[in-house]
Amino acid sequence: MTTTLYTSDHEWLAIDGDVATVGITDYAQQQLGDVVFVELPKVGRALKKAEAAAVVESVKAASDVYAPISGEVLETNAELVAEPALVNSDAQGKAWFFKIKIADRSELGGLMDEAAYKAHTA
Amino acid sequence: MLAHDQNSLKRTPLYDLHVSLGGKMVPFAGYDMPVQYPAGVLKEHLHTRAKAGLFDVSHMGQLALRPKSGKVEDAARALERLVPQDIVAIAAGRQRYAQFTNDDGGILDDLMVANFGDHLFLVVNAACKDADEAHLRANLSDDCVIEQLADRALIALQGPKAEAALAKFCAEAPGLTFMDAGPHEVAGINCFVSRSGYTGEDGFEISVPSGDAERLARMLLENPDVLPIGLGARDSLRLEAGLCLYGHDIDTTTTPVEAALGWSVQKSRRTGGTRAGGFPGAAKILAHFDGGASRRRVGLLALGRAPVREGALLFANDAGGEPIGQVTSGGFGPSLNAPVAMGYVPTASSALGTKLFAEVRGQRLPLQVAAMPFVKNTYKR
Structure with missing residues (x-):
């Protein structure tokens, strides 16, 4: 069973056991506009919470995607690199960015559930 | 998103139209301008190249330079003191790309200069328009009456379907060729129409009295080939077209030669020309022509x-x-x-x-x- 959590920086995390799948929210993609480039972290990289982990670029601008929690990158989405527009069409599905092995479950406590995130973006 | 004080921003005559069309408004050169509409930058860009896009560029400055002598050539000669272009040679009904230069040969602004027969019509960048007007007043007032045409909006209609879209309201439009410019009626409104733009596409720029601007824009937008286009796509279009953005690709530290704009400086103003030099920074700019930058x-x-x-x-x-x-x-x-x-x-x-x-x-x-x-x-x- 997966639980989806959110950050105030508009990332989502689908938690399944000790693995979190990370992407940016539909709200975030609407703010960014047409995404034309995505750069993902290398598999095996140990990410620290809040460090720049990925880059998403629209026609107009580049934005960092920050690691929402600490942990090792297990897998990245090659399909997304090949087709960055997936962020616009399916931000919270096919357009996942990377999977991370959760290093410290206590970091999940600072994240929002869907209701709290909806209130945050309202 | 960056917070900004909406109250300090100016609005163009098309502001209400942008909002009603779902434009995402951002501050630009002191104006609250649409960066994109619901279609988004990518679709707006591609639509302009495929069909036609309508751009509000009313934030840009429009100026009339009227010769005190009554002879437009005197206004042209006066303006040549400030730009390295041959202004005298611009025939009535034509326009030319130019730059105001400074004493170091740098560029104070880039602009369009049209000969309207009895006066010159200038279009300058929004961020520079007050400084440009002051510069013109300080240097040309003996010869010209300088008038900022603040009561006019400016609409660009760009793309392969622009001609057909405009022809519906202006029968003369198809007869214009690139860089033709002059007064024309559009839907019965007294406009200035030039066949030019900032996208690399065929198209027009239409100066229209502010009070008629929204009505004209809405008439043009009734055509299904014409979509409203924001500043985001305006920037990506001009970038693909290789056109300079003032304050970024050209500024007070770049000469026209360094900026690869040497093509816009006619032979008559270069070394050996009939009216060589005589513009700010001429020594440096001509040295760049003659010896390379x-x-x-x-x-x-x-x-x-x-x-x-x-x-x-x-x-x-x-x-x-x-x-x-x-x-x-x-x-x-x-x-x-x-x-x-x-x-x-x-x-x-x-x-x-x-x-x-x-x-x-x-x-x-x-x-x-x-x-x-x-x-x-x-x-x-």
């Missing part, structure tokens, strides 16, 4: 997929060394479906095909000096 603006195509943006430093090699130049505009070119950029490099590194590297997020990304425009222009000559 040490750097040059070039087009840059990234060899990878990552956009290389303004400010990125350029290097000769993939590691080490000092930067040899800098990107002044860059982003993603939707029509090319690839990153595009322009920037300044040493003249020795400016040959087409020269391989360079741009530093982006600590990595050196390979680029190649490429011909501009990146997308073939479709002007009606």
Whole structure:
């Protein structure tokens, strides 16, 4: 069973056991506009919470995607690199960015559930 | 999103139209302007190249330069004191691209100058318009009456369907060729129409009295081929067209020669010409023509997929060394479906095909000096 959590920086995390799948929210993609480039972290990289982990670029601008929690990158989405527009069409599905092995479950406590995130973006 | 004080921003006569069309409003040059509409930058860009786009460029400055003598040639001769272009040679009903230069040969602003028969009509950049007006008043008041036409909006209609869209309201429009400019009625409104633009596409720029601007824009937008286009796509279109953005690709530190705008300086104003020199910074600009400049603006195509943006430093090699130049505009070119950029490099590194590297997020990304425009222009000559 997966639980989806959110950050105030508009990332989502689908938690399944000790693995979190990370992407940016539909709200975030609407703010960014047409995404034309995505750069993902290398598999095996140990990410620290809040460090720049990925880059998403629209026609107009580049934005960092920050690691929402600490942990090792297990897998990245090659399909997304090949087709960055997936962020616009399916931000919270096919357009996942990377999977991370959760290093410290206590970091999940600072994240929002869907209701709290909806209130945050309202 | 950046917070901004909406109250301090000016609005163009088309502000209500932008809001009603769902425009995402952002501050630009002191105005609250639409950066995009619901279609988004990518679709707006591609639509302009495929059909037609309508742009509100009313934030730009429109000025009339009226000769006190009554002879337009006197206004032209006066303006030649401030720009390196041949203004006298602009025939009635024609316009020309020009730059105001400073004493160091740098560019104070770039502009369009049209000969309307009895006076000159100037279109200047929004961010520079007050300074430009002051500059004109300080230098040309003996010869000209300078009038800022603040009661006029400016609408650009660009793209392969622009001619047909405008012809419906202005029978004379199809008869204009690239850089023709003059007063024409559009839907019965007294407008100034030029066949020009900032996208690389065929198209028109229509100066319209403010009170009629929204009505005219709505009439043009009734055509299903015409979509409203925001500043985001305006920027990506002009970048693909290789056109300079003032304050980025050209400024007070770049001469027209360094900026690869030498084509816009006619022979008559260069060394040996009939009216050589006589504009601010002439010594330096003519020296650049005669002896070459040490750097040059070039087009840059990234060899990878990552956009290389303004400010990125350029290097000769993939590691080490000092930067040899800098990107002044860059982003993603939707029509090319690839990153595009322009920037300044040493003249020795400016040959087409020269391989360079741009530093982006600590990595050196390979680029190649490429011909501009990146997308073939479709002007009606």
